[in-house]
Amino acid sequence: MSQELINAITEMREDDALQITTQMLDAGADPLDVLEACRLAMEIIGQRFEAGDCFIPELILAGEMLNQISAEIKPRLEQEAARQKLGKVVIGTVEGDIHDIAKDIVAFMLDINGFEVTDLGVDVPPAKFVEAVQQTGAKIVGLSGFLTLAYDPMKATVQALKAAGLADVKVMIGGGQIDEQIRQYAGADAYGRDAMAAVNLAKGWVKE
């Protein structure tokens, strides 16, 4: 069934992908397995894009399919999620970058794992992160970015938080090109490879 979902997404059969998702969930499939199938499908689509075998409209359609599947999964996972919120997180894709599929998955996983998430969307300037942290009182910020051009805005956001007297706020970063080296460059507290890493980092920080 997971393979059928992967095929439907990679073959851009939008209605089938949604129908298979519903069938899987109704049959008792673990919602996290459905998300893993989506991740594998996106990996395949990403490889095809890089090889020049598929193009930007397909990527956008894949993003839309993922959003719809997430909307289907969310209420089912929320039933299992902790009722009490663990803490607040402000998240967004940094200035100049509009990739949001991965950021949405991270926000979604934080949400269903008990965090109150303020999602600022894409192309978010440093000042907007500062403002959101001041307004919500969040102690954790997540910065997402997929472009090489995202490194400097990440660094600028970390600096802006410090300049606003918010040095105690923990900053995690992630996204396609991001790694430990970029974390050091940006001055962030942690790098997370995937959405579960984001959840584990946030859980670790609220325990401190």
Ligand code: B12
């Ligand atoms: C989909 C996609 C797009 C879509 C985005 C749709 C959307 N709504 O997001 C569209 C078509 C819009 C797009 C546009 C562009 N793209 Co693009 N895109 C991709 C692609 C194929 C996949 C990215 C993706 O969503 N992957 C799926 C996610 C789910 O995968 P994931 O990384 O495993 O996700 C996990 C981690 O990233 C992590 N994570 C993510 N964020 C965070 C945050 C925190 C805090 C933590 C802890 C973890 C974390 O958790 C996620 C979930 O587990 C990549 C290639 C690739 N293989 O990465 C290129 C890619 C990123 N794009 C690229 C480029 C160049 C562009 C454009 C400039 C193209 C153009 N010429 O216009 C524009 C950029 C416009 C802009 N200003 O941002 C390049 C970047 C190259 C570079 N070095 O900068 C790439 C690498 C393709 C390539 N090889 O050339 N793109």
